[in-house]
Amino acid sequence: GIQVEQSPPDLILQEGANSTLRCNFSDSVNNLQWFHQNPWGQLINLFYIPSGTKQNGRLSATTVATERYSLLYISSSQTTDSGVYFCAGLETSGSRLTFGEGTQLTVNP
Amino acid sequence: DSGVTQTPKHLITATGQRVTLRCSPRSGDLSVYWYQQSLDQGLQFLIQYYNGEERAKGNILERFSAQQFPDLHSELNLSSLELGDSALYFCASSVAGARQETQYFGPGTRLLVL
Numbered sequence: 001g002i003q004v005e006q007s008p009p010d011l012i013l014q015e016g017a018n019s020t021l022r023c024n025f026s027d028s029v030n031n032l033q034w035f036h037q038n039p040w041g042q043l044i045n046l047f048y049i050p051s052g053t054k055q056n057g058r059l060s061a062t063t064v065a066t067e068r069y070s071l072l073y074i075s076s077s078q079t080t081d082s083g084v085y086f087c088a089g090l091e092t093s094g095s096r097l098t099f100g101e102g103t104q105l106t107v108n109p
Numbered sequence: 110d111s112g113v114t115q116t117p118k119h120l121i122t123a124t125g126q127r128v129t130l131r132c133s134p135r136s137g138d139l140s141v142y143w144y145q146q147s148l149d150q151g152l153q154f155l156i157q158y159y160n161g162e163e164r165a166k167g168n169i170l171e172r173f174s175a176q177q178f179p180d181l182h183s184e185l186n187l188s189s190l191e192l193g194d195s196a197l198y199f200c201a202s203s204v205a206g207a208r209q210e211t212q213y214f215g216p217g218t219r220l221l222v223l
Binding site (some may be wrong): 031033035041042043044045048050086088095096097098099101102 | 111142144151152153155157164165167197200201209210211212213214216217219
């Protein structure tokens, strides 16, 4: 199966700062999703982005499928952005999402 | 709110016991997936059903089983529970189980085995 690697593992920001989270995957994927797991454990869908760029408010994501990576940008971070951000890829021959280990983001006031 | 519902939210039980976790997919979704999130293994795929039939199997233990019913809700049965089964269990759903689809996750069931 595919391998999904995320960096950095931990990130601490001051409110208002911008950040970039990275996801590398080992093989071609048909499906790439970004999630935010909040402190209560809920997994919230952020983006479905197998290729290209999408924006949703202060968040945006870019996937360069040919180079096997995806980036999640968080601008003007807020304390409510804290939590763990996961990317997950689905290999071309399967139907299961393979998750990275996540980036633990802490935004301090 | 993703539209996927899971019950119960929390479950505390003892080793050796059996529990059933329930999932209702989003309206119109035919495919259901189960994932386990534990501290040592991270988020792992367990099993997928599509319209009542098993479609894909992941790292699911033999002590675990699942099914999807005609009304499309799904149940995950965990038996002979061990301490290491303590985890957050997520259900996800998608429209047709195709690869180029978003999987939407429920709020999870937190299982604690004592």
